[in-house]
Amino acid sequence: xxxxxxxxxxxxxxxxxxxxxxxxxxxxxxxxxxxxxxxxxxxxxxxxxxxxxxxxxxxxxxxxxxxxxxxxxxxxxxxxxxxxxxxxxxxxxxxxxxxxxxxxxxxxxxxxxxxxxxxxxxxxxxxxxxxxxxxxxxxxxxxxxxxxxxxxxxxxxxxxxxxxxxxxxxxxxxxxxxxxxxxxxxxxxxxxxxxxxxxxxxxxxxxxxxxxxxxxxxxxxxxxxxxxxxxxxxxxxxxxxxxxxxxxxxxxxxxxxxxxxxxxxxxxxxxxxxxxxxxxxxxxxxxxxxxxxxxxxxxxxxxxxxxxxxxxxxxxxxxxxxxxxxxxxxxxxxxxxxxxxxxxxxxxxxxxxxxxxxxxxxxxxxxxxxxxxxxxxxxxxxxxxxxxxxxxxxxxxxxxxxxxxxxxxxxxxxxxxxxxxxxxxxxxxxxxx
Numbered sequence: 345x346x347x348x349x350x351x352x353x354x355x356x357x358x359x360x361x362x363x364x365x366x367x368x369x370x371x372x373x374x375x376x377x378x379x380x381x382x383x384x385x386x387x388x389x390x391x392x393x394x395x396x397x398x399x400x401x402x403x404x405x406x407x408x409x410x411x412x413x414x415x416x417x418x419x420x421x422x423x424x425x426x427x428x429x430x431x432x433x434x435x436x437x438x439x440x441x442x443x444x445x446x447x448x449x450x451x452x453x454x455x456x457x458x459x460x461x462x463x464x465x466x467x468x469x470x471x472x473x474x475x476x477x478x479x480x481x482x483x484x485x486x487x488x489x490x491x492x493x494x495x496x497x498x499x500x501x502x503x504x505x506x507x508x509x510x511x512x513x514x515x516x517x518x519x520x521x522x523x524x525x526x527x528x529x530x531x532x533x534x535x536x537x538x539x540x541x542x543x544x545x546x547x548x549x550x551x552x553x554x555x556x557x558x559x560x561x562x563x564x565x566x567x568x569x570x571x572x573x574x575x576x577x578x579x580x581x582x583x584x585x586x587x588x589x590x591x592x593x594x595x596x597x598x599x600x601x602x603x604x605x606x607x608x609x610x611x612x613x614x615x616x617x618x619x620x621x622x623x624x625x626x627x628x629x630x631x632x633x634x635x636x637x638x639x640x641x642x643x644x645x646x647x648x649x650x651x652x653x654x655x656x657x658x659x660x661x662x663x664x665x666x667x668x669x670x671x672x673x674x675x676x677x678x679x680x681x682x683x684x685x686x687x688x689x690x691x692x693x694x695x696x697x698x699x700x701x702x703x704x705x706x707x708x709x710x711x712x713x714x715x716x717x718x719x720x721x722x723x724x725x726x727x728x729x730x731x732x733x734x735x736x737x738x739x740x741x742x743x744x745x746x747x748x749x750x751x752x753x754x755x756x757x758x759x760x761x762x763x764x765x766x767x768x769x770x771x772x773x774x775x776x777x
Contacts, residue, residue, distance in 0.1 A: 358452075361388070364388075365387055373387045389431075399743075401526060462621035476617035495512070518553075528576060598611050598612060642664060658687065660683075718731040
């Protein structure tokens, strides 16, 4: 690893530069590494650890360890031709093929891979950015865990019922998959934690707020809506679902919203924001014509995941948009990373590039501690603990570092589900290992 504050190396040239080490960027680098890609490559990200977002809820609840879900980049990239740099890219000059980091370091490239991901969108709501808790990376998960622990401890120390209710109320803004997964996890976990501290678990409240009329609206997980609705009611403390509730203001002590044309005010010191995403700010600064962006300012790419105006640049994940809409999920981003790596190797070998082929294998939704729902190949709906095992097995298999004590279990789950019960296909292809 190179520290971006090392100004003794003001400017360097790498054949391939990868900016952003989320699913697209990291899996591009790993695939190049595993196939002995010979061209000098740099991977740049401001974080020290990869965030395996689908399992971040397990870090919050303590079901999995930090090192399992948040491995360090320098531990993952063990091949000689890929250099990891912890730093923030603040400027990209597509014409000159140059990068500039906030530290002052500069890099030139022949091929660029952009896997910038997205950032939270607060829609201009007063106090939302300042007074809500995010849940996007490991630091967020640990901060939220500490915040909740402190609120539960304070609740056991007060005899004032109003203050205790405020401390024990958790509001989650957003009824998409992230909101559903975190509310269902908290509604199982917090009551038990509070009971261990000597409190009455029935006093814990978990509430989800969204302006839409149904949960999972417009999401790939819509097929799991009924399973999710049932699961939210069956948690240790049932989740209170408040829909058609438009949040207007968030303060450190309450959240205000409009519902049925009436102003509402919920006393709480914990508001978790999962309501929306926006394009990464760096992506917006790129010198790309408006015709090559969509309404959300995402970058339009060719089937080979290249920019039309700058074909030496590949883009995947949340920053990219194809003519055929794809859901913003981990399985799409990591497959795009592998496709980009294959095309970089094709360029190095003077071979033709191949279009990205994304195989959606279904959707998985965490619905509580050791409870989930799975929609496999849009044919099989599974819920409860069997779906939890499928979800764990699927995601652990995708982790870029081995979980040795789970390997045998993962193997039989993957073989049983994705081989024996998959719809017939000419290739009978298994999930990528």
